[in-house]
Amino acid sequence: MRRTVFPHKLLPWLLLAPQLAITLIFFYWPAAQAFRQSVLREDAFGLKTTFVGLANFRKVLGDPNYLNSVRVTVVFSVLVAFCAMAIALFLAVQAEKIVRGKGFYRTLMIWPYAVAPAIAGMLWLFMFNPSFGTLAWPLRQMGIYWNPLLDGEQAMALVVAAATWKQISYNFLFFVAGLQAIPRSLLEAAAIDGASRRHAFWTITFPLLAPTTFFLLVVNTVYALFDTFGIIHAVTGGGPGKATETLVYKVYNDGFVNLIMGDSAAQSVILMIIVIALTAFQFRFIERRVHYG
Amino acid sequence: MQKTPFWLAGLMALPVAAEAKTEISWWHAMTGANAEVVTKIAGDFNASQADYELKPVFKGTYPETLNAGIAAFRAGQAPDIIQVFDVGTGVMMGAQGAIKPVAEVLQEGGYEFDKSQYLPGIVGYYSTPEGDMLSFPYNSSSPILYYNKDIFEKAGLDVENPPKTWAEVWAAARKIKESGAATCGYTSTWLTWIHTENFAAWNNVSWGTNENGLAGTPELKIDGPLFVKHFQELADLAKEGVFVYGGRTSEAKQNFTSGECGILTESSGGLGDIVKSGMNYGIGQLPYDETAEGAPQNTTPGGASLWVMGGKSDETYKGVAAFFNYLSQTEVQQYLHEQSGYLPVTMAAYEATKGSDFYQQNPGRETPILQMMGKQPTENSKGVRAPNLPQLRDIQNEEYEKMLAGQQDAATALKNAAERGNAAIREAAGG
16 A cells, blocks of 8 residues: 655644544533533532532432433343344345346335434324324224323334334445345355255355444444434433433433433433443454454 | 725614614524514514614523523523523522523613512512512413313213313213213323412412422422322223323323313413314313312413523613513503413403403403412412422323323322422432
8 A cells, every 4th residue: 555645744634623623622522521510510500510529420320210211221222223223134135136126125215314313203203192193093993002102111112113214224225235245156156055045144145244234233223322312302202201211311301301410411421431332342342253254 | 094985984884873772682482373472572562662672582492492591691692581481480590690580670671660560370470489570471371171062062061061170070071981972081281280280279289398389499298188189080080091191291282182082171372272273162260179178279370481681781681671561561461362372461461351352252261360360379379389390390290101001009109209309309409
């Protein structure tokens, strides 16, 4: 590879400056603010401020509602990541088999990705709201007691469905690309050896898709953890009870609804640590085992 | 040195001419028909004088507006006037130094502030225990009962006389469901505001100590026997499918306008949507519990009020005072009341509306005022206040939802709500 050498030291910094400025202003500065706020106790207007050390963290970690949020988040993220990837993979494999109109199906599959989270949430709400949902009525006619406003599990199913639906497109796109990168010769060889389609999928296609699957696992986990606020906000608002209050939603609720800034900031800091740990772990340990073909 | 060209000098003079007017910013949370009222009032005020330019800015929902105001204050960019919903009142009152009491603004602006001209039930809620008005009640509402006349007729109920007590509501709701007139007998918006805070005031039982928090930090009493009885009845009805839960805020209005439920309790401010649905509706008083002594007492206001932020120039405050004075005028208040369904703030506006044939033409529109004015408020019925009321309502909603889902009985739900609420109050007050 040819090394690019810049004539003097200023130019590289200058070229990096816009990105650095964005990172500093939109990441480091708010992060520093969160750290600062997390060790303070303050009223909403910031008129009275007391330094409390780690008291906010102790309080948050000792709060049963916080532990409930952790549980909700784990259930939600695992379900969303798994469902979104499994369904997308299934659809991608099916779409590969289509001979005519491949492009048409693919375009339709990718469509939901352009929908904003809050709108995706509203869409599902309009279908499944117990009082005005177009699909809630037939559900009830079928004898299913459908009321996600009171039933925590149904509410969870609803937000998982909405979040999954929105993410399938993205996963689909990557799986299609991944499938196309698998050498035909391997599959043909397997076919000649008399392997069934299912067998060929699990022993050849799936392992060769591992890099894509791994990448999507990271992206989907991060998506489920952090990008689903809009959906939850629109569909359940964290309810009923606290059945769909994820960690991110709790940060919002405590900070912006209940105006407890210290607790909210402490939770943000904990979240930041979780993300850093998760990403570091995934890239250090899991990635090594991925077969990059 | 170069001589400034003539046209440039003219251009430079333009903004100076515009600056002669003092700009006053007003952040609000009104949408739809109510937003049009805001625009009209601001436009009329600007046209009525030459010194001030009032600029209303829509900032989202009530909580979003409050948060925007708080964030702006922290950044030193607070608006001059901000509309804060009822439950944010405690938050604003706690923010001494961030706000300037409205009574003070009016007096300094050269206007006489005569408390007796205002509806006591409303102004009392937005005043200090000593009686100084802190914020200007812009839109006040009160919970009332709506019923579907067609469903009542089908169920064989008295179409002209809506149920007055909760026991009558339960009976009517059961009859609606059993007769098949509708799949749901009764639904309600805001279980916290209507069935907890107003339930306490209307039945003259304590919501919390220290005059429900108006005279100091409250300790919740919502696990009292009357609350337990009421909520157990509600939970039983939910189990039978007679009562249908719509959600934490005003979602249940949908269940009513869609014809699913025969009876609804909702804010008087929700009238617009019900009228728009074109249904054959009737209005009744908020029901009370017939076993409660002295019930019905009086209801407490919901809605929002206008707060003046601190640290502004004298000129700005003069403009704000002029605007509030304008807003208190009888014609403006009458317009506000008749257009929006919110309550008038001054006695004169109420009298003027009574004098016209508005209430004859729009039966039921006086109900929320009568409810609030009926009796001299007691220490249980002046309203509720806590430094963290939004959080308390959240806690209550969570416990109520678990109760309605059949996971716990009313006594447990209310005990949990009170205990968790009290812990949160101690935390907020001690912080």
